[in-house]
Amino acid sequence: MDRISLIGITLGVAAILVGQVIEGGHIASLVQPTAFLIVIGGTLGAVMLQSPLPVFRQGIRMTKWVFVPPTSTHVELIRQTASWSMTARKEGLLSLEAQLPRIADPFVRKGLQLLIDGVEPQRLREVLEVEIDAWAAQMRQAARIWEAAGGYAPTIGILGAVMGLIHVMENLSDPSKLGAGIAVAFVATIYGVGSANLIFLPMSKKLMAHIATAVSQREMLVDGLVGIANGDNPRIIESRMQGYVA
Template identity: 40%
Template sequence: MDLATVIGIVLSFGLVVSAILSGSSLIIFISVPSFLIVIGGTLGAAMVNYPMGYVIGVIGVIKNTFFSNLESPVNIIEQFKDYANRARREGILSLEPLIKEIDDEYMRKGLQLTVDGLEPQTIQEILETEVSYLSERHATGADVVAVLGTLAPAMGMIGTVVGLVQMLQTMSDPSSIGPAMAVALLTTLYGAILSNLVFNPMAGKLKARSKEETLLREMIMEGILSISKGENPRIIEEKLNSFLPPKDRVSSD
């Protein structure tokens, strides 16, 4: 669970709700027509902009802002130190029994290619292709969420225009002015909240998470290539440490 995402959402929505409750009731800020205009319009416009599968898949994409299953870089370095030492002592084939125990599919695939005896250049090409398409998929997911953040306030403005038109057409009936004005203002509020407190921050988190995972994949690829070349475990450790900030680097025993 990503605590930063949870704390950020609770904090931002909590402060907004607290500000509302300090001056009035929360009920007056609830409008079903406004909600339908913003949510329905945003999703509908997103479906026009992207294929259906992309929009449906955004649920899983948003889930990635709350949950992170990335392996610790320090643990990865320790793993490769162990693999490199084992490969030097017992040969590269000694890694084959360990492959099934690896949870990370990318690392498992790379080590399997190494054990199968492929040339380092071929392994690198395969793994680089994996990283390239991973980055592309992540970028698409973040773009869909960012588009939702762009569309939400636009739908809010549409709702505002609808409410104003309704209000102007019923100026002779004072009792109808209030509800129409509420729709006009609340749609703008809903759109602004969804855009600035939900979709745009989540798109930023997804882009940052994608960079982290790409860097992790590049670290794993460097370790696999070093093992396939039979490099010294100490050299492998130094190479992988170069991916980390100085304060996080693994020190040799």
């Protein structure tokens, strides 16, 4: 559990609610289902319209990374790669073939298979870097749906405000209906700006940070595999990989 994310969103929402109370307002006045429906429904609709279905699905699935980030395997990969290096140095690259069934990560398995197949170090790096770039581009595109939501939400909030004011203008002759319309108008703006700056945009940045960490992890592995292919000393390979963690 990423506790700082939980603390951050709790602190942000609490600060707004406490500020409302300090100013003499009521928290209940910020609860407007109509405004919520307009802003959140309209924002999701706009994001769905701009995004291909696979990208949208991936972006939704990645949401859990905000609170439960993917496990970092830097240390395990360094240990594993150092072990492969020592084995290859003593018994040759083909001896690493016995390790393949134990590897669950497709990227790691592909890299090790290329190494076993005797691919030249430079070509090994090129092939794996292309895959890293393609994977990172796909994941960043999915993460950007939340950045897009952060751009649309304030505008949809303004739309909700205008709708509320239209409702007010239609009922000028009936003062009893003016309060509800004005409330929807202003609360819709709060929902739009608040959701964009407290939820959607921070989520996008957090997901981008996790993607960058995963890319660094894969680049570290590539560096280690290329070192094995070049016949570098296992200690040198391990030391170079540890530089990524530092």
